[in-house]
Amino acid sequence: MASTEAQVSMNGVSAVGAGTTVDFTTAKRCVTAVVVPSATLSAGIVLIEASQDSVNWVIEHVIDMSGRSNHSVCSAGVAFRYWRANIARTVGGGTVRVTFMEAD
Numbered sequence: 001m002a003s004t005e006a007q008v009s010m011n012g013v014s015a016v017g018a019g020t021t022v023d024f025t026t027a028k029r030c031v032t033a034v035v036v037p038s039a040t041l042s043a044g045i046v047l048i049e050a051s052q053d054s055v056n057w058v059i060e061h062v063i064d065m066s067g068r069s070n071h072s073v074c075s076a077g078v079a080f081r082y083w084r085a086n087i088a089r090t091v092g093g094g095t096v097r098v099t100f101m102e103a104d
Helices: none
Strands: 007-013 021-037 043-051 058-064 071-092 098-100
Touching: 007 021, 007 071, 021 043, 043 098, 058 071, 071 098
Parallel strands: none
Antiparallel strands: 007 098, 021 071, 021 098, 043 058, 043 071
């Protein structure tokens, strides 16, 4: 059964670096990530990353946050247990909150 609460990877972050790893306890085939900026951003790249072992990460999505408001992406097909957000380029003009939720 899917979790009914979004799991937070980042909250109020603008600096380069990985967020908190979300562990779904078992591999999930369909996971949605939601990126919510605190303001209209002028720059920033947020990576949505997945892992089967919490050590080796693959990039599932690259999100350009320049002038973007809320954004969501869905990863489906390949199963991963661990998920995280990673800021690859500093977010300018605000911060981001990134949450993950598994789908049924």
